[in-house]
Amino acid sequence: MQTISIPHRLASxxxxxQNNWKTQILSFISKQKLQPSYEEYLSLNQALQKGxxxxxxxxxxxxxxxxxxxxxxxxALYQGVEQLPHPIPELKQFFxxxxxxxxxLDQQKMQNAVQFSNRLGINSGFILRDLSxxxxxxxxxxxxxxxxxxxLNKQANKRLAETTKWWIxxxxxxxxxxxxKGFTSTIYVRFIHSLVRYHxxxxxxxDSETWGLPINQYxxxxxxxxFSGVLLLGVRALGIIPDKQxxxxxxxxxxxxxxxxGIDEQWLVNKESEGWKLLYWMTFAHPNPDETSMALGSSLAKEPFDRPYIHFKELNRKLAYRQHLSITQFFLSRKKMQNLGLERQSVAWFAYYLLARNVLLYTGAKHSQKLDALLQKxxxxxxKLGFTLYQGENTQLASMHQ
Known part of the structure; x- marks a missing residue:
């Protein structure tokens, strides 16, 4: 019988x-069985060891x-393979x-998605930062x-600025x-991922026996x-209800x-329920939170204290710190907040403010083209203002742009 290599991080x-009332409810909502078949389990195991x-x-x-x-x-990336001094088969094959x-690929859907993303405004940044x-x-x-x-030791604002720049x-x-820039920066990030994996x-x-391959497929x-399914869940919780289109x-x-x-198509989702299933599997493909969770969580929480506000600097920094904590607390349990080294507040006040604001604005925009255009603009x-705050004096980020 063939022995299967399984990283320690993956549960049996x-x-x-396992089946309990939570999995039964989630299976009913998503209209699917959340537990993997044996073939799916083997695919998950393989994905943890594949780049x-x-x-x-x-x-x-x-x-x-x-x-x-x-x-x-x-x-080749920024100018094209035609500009190389001589033909290079490896580069031509990749590009x-x-x-x-x-x-x-449907270009109309791509255009619609960009408009939807822009219309979310600051909500997307809050969800991606404070939830995802x-x-x-x-x-x-x-x-x-x-x-x-x-x-891990790099300033949180610089890590955040690099990710936000790519997202912008x-x-x-x-x-x-x-x-x-969307194309070239994505390929550049893909190159950096491979470089990290190589080294x-x-x-x-x-520790490959524990973690599998660095930056693996799963x-x-x-x-x-x-960036997709979790954000959709988050904006709904904050009062924005996207339609099916x-x-x-x-x-x-x-x-x-x-x-x-560079993600294999078998791990790219077409429906939200497919993403929910993969999210459920994640709890079995990672060990429990550890000291790195607390180090990164507390570092991100304190990021507002590095922001280059022009007016009322200290007041704005403290306010932003509380606002972000409020949103994280709105979504996460007390135990998860502790695991991230985060300070709990008496109430998630800013999240409730956004919820009320969004219900008013985004419901109204469905009946007013002017309001919808205003939300878009x-x-x-x-x-982009959020990116400026994250960037601060870090005008030189990852060299993905030329």
Missing amino acids: FKKMQ DEPMDHLLTWIMKNPKEHRKYFEI DLVETPPTW LMIGYLYPGFNQPLILTGA DITEPNAFERFN LAKSEKW DQAMTNIA EVDSFLHFWKYAGWLM NGRRMQ
């Missing part, structure tokens, strides 16, 4: 079959002559792949690459056209769902973003 198949094969293959070539080959990669859109990111920190498997690459880039109109997999500090897929377009957008980032402006 038997344990993942991004096309990019990893290209990186193997880059590392044969890092200085020169990385220069050629960046010429032929990423420049050829999948047959299922904080929840991610509760699962140490996501944190390991940050620890071993030294990013891809949510511009026509962002994924070949030489626009950590060779490092004695990386962890990348769950990060993608944090908006949900479908938004998930389609993130399916393509994930595809371009002001929403995008507020998103």
Whole structure:
């Protein structure tokens, strides 16, 4: 009988079959069985030990002559393979792949998703920062690459600014056209992921028996769902109810973003319920929160104290700190707040303010084109303002833009 290699982080198949009143309710709501079949369990196990094969293959070539080959990669990325001094098969093969859109790509849905994203305004930033990111920190498997690459000690505002810059880039109109920033920054981040995977997999500090492969397929897929499915759940809780077309377009957008980032199609979702199932599996693919959860959570919570407010600096910093804590508390239990090293407040006041505000504004926008246009315009402006606050004096972020 063949022995199957399973990282210690993944629970047994038997344990993942557990059934209780919570799983029964979630299965009823999502109209599916949450527990994986044995074939799905094997796929999950494989995904924890699999990287991004096309990019990893290209990186193997880059590392044969890092200085020169990385220069050629960046010429191909930002200027096109036609601008290389001579034909390079490895680069042509990779860029032929990423420049050829999948047959299922729908440009109208992509455009609709960008408009929906912009209209969410500051709500998207709050959900991604205070729910998606904080929840991610509760699962140490996501944190390991940050620890071993030294990013754990990097200022939270810089980490946040780099992620937000990428998100801003891809949510511009026509962002994924070949030489626009959405496309180039996504491929650059994909390259960085592969580079981290290359070095950590060779490092004695990386415990592959516990964690599988660094930045593996499943962890990348769950990060993608944090930007899509978790955000949809979050904005609903804050009073914004997207219609079926908006949900479908938004998930389609993130399916393509994930595809371009190197996630296998089997881990990209078409329906929210598919994402919920993968989220359920996550509790069995990560150990319990540890000291890294607290270190990253408390660091992110204190990020507002580094913001470059112009007026009433100390007051605005303290207010922002409380606002973000309020939103996290609105979604997370007392125990999870403790695991993240977060200070609980008497009431999640700011989240309730946003809920009331959003119900009024977004319900009204369904009946007023002027209000809808105003939300679209002001929403995008507020998103970019949020990036400015995260960026501060870090004008040089990851060198993904030329």
